[in-house]
Amino acid sequence: MPSRKALAGLLGLMLCLFVAWGSGWAGKDSAMVPAETVVDYIYAVLASDRTFYTVHVVERMQQRGVIESSERWRSESALPLPAQFVQESSSLAALTGVKVRYGLISLNPINKLSGPATEFEKKGMEAIMAEPDRPYKGFVMEGGERRFEALYADRAVSPVCVTCHNAHPQSPKRDYQLNDVLGVVSISIPVPG
Numbered sequence: 001m002p003s004r005k006a007l008a009g010l011l012g013l014m015l016c017l018f019v020a021w022g023s024g025w026a027g028k029d030s031a032m033v034p035a036e037t038v039v040d041y042i043y044a045v046l047a048s049d050r051t052f053y054t055v056h057v058v059e060r061m062q063q064r065g066v067i068e069s070s071e072r073w074r075s076e077s078a079l080p081l082p083a084q085f086v087q088e089s090s091s092l093a094a095l096t097g098v099k100v101r102y103g104l105i106s107l108n109p110i111n112k113l114s115g116p117a118t119e120f121e122k123k124g125m126e127a128i129m130a131e132p133d134r135p136y137k138g139f140v141m142e143g144g145e146r147r148f149e150a151l152y153a154d155r156a157v158s159p160v161c162v163t164c165h166n167a168h169p170q171s172p173k174r175d176y177q178l179n180d181v182l183g184v185v186s187i188s189i190p191v192p193g
Helices: 004-023 035-063 082-095 119-130 159-167
Strands: 101-105 136-142 145-155 181-190
Touching (some): 035 159, 119 136, 136 181
């Protein structure tokens, strides 16, 4: 199995290529790709990877009785929860030095640190709950840096999502159903200028 450092390096290379391509740094012949398109590309990869992990790893292994997923996966010989998959992936991305950030935010977070933290996130969460198929996007200033942020609906793609969220002792909401919006996937990239 590849080391954490090797995975971070590979992820970093992929993110650098995304940012370079989107910023026009990849060479004279590259087209400038708008920040909105870059975040859509990143979201497509994140959502695909997370859905695959949830359905074809977590759900399949649990149905077969092979291994469970758990918040305490590091100490319990368990699989990381799908939300932890995103957290760990984001942590690896941060090790690369590329200033791309992503994560999960919810109006009903199990982890209290996963609630909306900014006015952009609060407004975006409200907009997505009203229109889940429409991402919420915009430019923000953060610590003197201009960033483009996007929020996308995060849906319960598998029965394991529903069961976990409804049964968790710290869950403030216990009536989720398949395909319900659990929260949002948040992506933030730096933009020049």
